[in-house]
Amino acid sequence: MELTQLTIDAIREGLAARKFSAEELVRAHQGEIERKDKDVRAYLSLSPERALEQARKVDRQIAAGEKLGPLAGVPVAIKDVLLTKGLATTCASKILKGYVPPYDATTVARLESAGACVLGKTNCDEFAMGSSTENSGFFTTHNPHALDRVPGGSSGGSAAAVAANMAVASLGSDTGGSIRQPAALCGVVGMMGTYGRVSRYGLVAFASSLDHVGPFGRSVRDVAQVLQIMAGRDPLDSTSADVPVPDYVAALGGENDLKGVRVGVPKEYFAGLNPEIGANIEKGIDLLVKQGARRVDISLPHTDYAIACYYIICTAEASSNLARYDGVRYGYRAPEYSDLHDMYRKTRDGGFGAEVKRRIMLGTYVLSSGYYDAYYLKAQKVRTLITRDYLEAFEDVDVIVTPTSPIPAFKLGERVDNPLEMYLADIYTVTASLAGIPGISVPCGRTKGDPAKNEPPLPVGMQILASHFDETRLLQVAHAFEKAGRFEAA
Amino acid sequence: MALEEKDVRYVAALAHLELGADEVKTFLPQLDSILEYIQKLNELDTTQVEPMAQVTYPSRENPALRSDQPRRTFGQDESLANAPEGAAGCFKVPQVIERE
Numbered sequence: 068m069e070l071t072q073l074t075i076d077a078i079r080e081g082l083a084a085r086k087f088s089a090e091e092l093v094r095a096h097q098g099e100i101e102r103k104d105k106d107v108r109a110y111l112s113l114s115p116e117r118a119l120e121q122a123r124k125v126d127r128q129i130a131a132g133e134k135l136g137p138l139a140g141v142p143v144a145i146k147d148v149l150l151t152k153g154l155a156t157t158c159a160s161k162i163l164k165g166y167v168p169p170y171d172a173t174t175v176a177r178l179e180s181a182g183a184c185v186l187g188k189t190n191c192d193e194f195a196m197g198s199s200t201e202n203s204g205f206f207t208t209h210n211p212h213a214l215d216r217v218p219g220g221s222s223g224g225s226a227a228a229v230a231a232n233m234a235v236a237s238l239g240s241d242t243g244g245s246i247r248q249p250a251a252l253c254g255v256v257g258m259m260g261t262y263g264r265v266s267r268y269g270l271v272a273f274a275s276s277l278d279h280v281g282p283f284g285r286s287v288r289d290v291a292q293v294l295q296i297m298a299g300r301d302p303l304d305s306t307s308a309d310v311p312v313p314d315y316v317a318a319l320g321g322e323n324d325l326k327g328v329r330v331g332v333p334k335e336y337f338a339g340l341n342p343e344i345g346a347n348i349e350k351g352i353d354l355l356v357k358q359g360a361r362r363v364d365i366s367l368p369h370t371d372y373a374i375a376c377y378y379i380i381c382t383a384e385a386s387s388n389l390a391r392y393d394g395v396r397y398g399y400r401a402p403e404y405s406d407l408h409d410m411y412r413k414t415r416d417g418g419f420g421a422e423v424k425r426r427i428m429l430g431t432y433v434l435s436s437g438y439y440d441a442y443y444l445k446a447q448k449v450r451t452l453i454t455r456d457y458l459e460a461f462e463d464v465d466v467i468v469t470p471t472s473p474i475p476a477f478k479l480g481e482r483v484d485n486p487l488e489m490y491l492a493d494i495y496t497v498t499a500s501l502a503g504i505p506g507i508s509v510p511c512g513r514t515k516g517d518p519a520k521n522e523p524p525l526p527v528g529m530q531i532l533a534s535h536f537d538e539t540r541l542l543q544v545a546h547a548f549e550k551a552g553r554f555e556a557a
Numbered sequence: 558m559a560l561e562e563k564d565v566r567y568v569a570a571l572a573h574l575e576l577g578a579d580e581v582k583t584f585l586p587q588l589d590s591i592l593e594y595i596q597k598l599n600e601l602d603t604t605q606v607e608p609m610a611q612v613t614y615p616s617r618e619n620p621a622l623r624s625d626q627p628r629r630t631f632g633q634d635e636s637l638a639n640a641p642e643g644a645a646g647c648f649k650v651p652q653v654i655e656r657e
Contacts, residue, residue: 165639166639167638167639169631169635169636169638170631262612263612276610276611276612302623306611369601371597372597372598372600372601374594375594375595375596375597375598376598378591378595379595379598386572390573393573394641395640395641395648395650396639396640396648397639397640397641398639398641399641400641400642404651406651406652406653407650407651407652407653408573409575410650410651411573412573412574412575413575415572415573415574415575416574416575416576416577419574421580421583424574424576424580424584425584425587425588427572427574428565428568428569428572428574428584428588429588429591429592431568431571431572432564432568432588432592435568435571442595444608445598445599445603446595446598447608447609447610448603448606448607448608448609449598449601449603449606450608450609451606451607451608451609452601452603452606454609454612486587486591487587487590487591487594490591502612503612535612
């Protein structure tokens, strides 16, 4: 039995049947990290003691015949924007190098209470700002399917760790696509719940009206099981929703046909993308129809304005959130300065990377005196229009299906010099973030690749969206799609 | 190009960023092209549209409110543990008030 390729169900059964111990499971993953991570570079830091201690606790519970948590013994990776008590948390930024949080994020605490073993913290774009993980202040993560390519971002390390069997599941954060896009590029499942569905206590803030925490896994069922543990009201996060959490896992069902499910296909999402990706998604939609779903062609007319709207709102919020990095309470402080303001400026100059500075600059500009109405207020109004598009669409359809990314994993370094081009790659994911609806990316075959150009087949992701708090429907459709064939057509 | 170097320096000062001359030169065309791109929103008439600051949803009660009870929070040592410079139970900052 290959211990690093198990589902959460298989882990539960294997532990119960004493086929392996939780400690063996953790050690197997640590071995895989040892072998692979020098090339993939998904992890920023490892927490071997913490993982083993938790595994031994699970093994003692098994020996004593105690009831196990739903994620008992499951080795997981945590994006380094989520606080872990006693374990360095950097947001992949030099400005937080050496920062050791005094508390755990609620999501991390809930996972560990359910028995999960934290293997370490994963790399990402600095403060989750980016789409390739190349903006990490420390090093770049490589796509396990093609090491000369990006894993996507910003949660590239969490996606790559799961794709390369260096964790069973992982946590990421998604502000404009940072879970769904790397999931697509790495060929795994990644999900963002409704805004407010999952607590953000202990998630380092980037853009507060858009930030989410969500899971990665190698199957929809695994992702549903991790979401189940994390979802629900948290008194420590005033924006977490006081809405009951249904049993997502039970709702997945067995042989799940999609009879009567109305699948919306928005025409705006099928123009100007890599044609192979478009063809794969069309085949994916055909597969849903074969299972009884009904295709409904729809329009989301304000899609074309989403990137402009998103980059005004997220940079404005970021410029405010990142004002806290001032070299006083935590993190880096410049070694030499003349006075307090000089200390602020030199600390922030030395601590932040180029993309973070660029976004702080843009956000400060759009909020500055005389420009607020023209940019920020305008963007908030357009956000209403984008949300309205979705609310109207969901009167006629149950879910909406689109490509997750217009392009497959691109080569490292290919886009770093053109920030606007990098932003445009988020075109299919930012709309759901702005509207606050849940979304998931599921593997949908691969590109053909081109041996002549030394281009391997690359994963394609299909995005499924549902209306607010309809995660159940989202997961049902994603699960049925996955079961229908793991989709290997190209 | 609508943006000028002095604008970049002005915004950097507002944001407490010390940009080097090279960075100002790099950011100027990049920020300019992004700002030009986002002008696209002006194609839309939004005079009758309400702004959306936050995602809202129906809820049983206002979840932002809690009972006003004291709770345990971080002590002085934990709060100061990550300070780049601390002394005598305080965060140490450069002098801000001139002495006589």
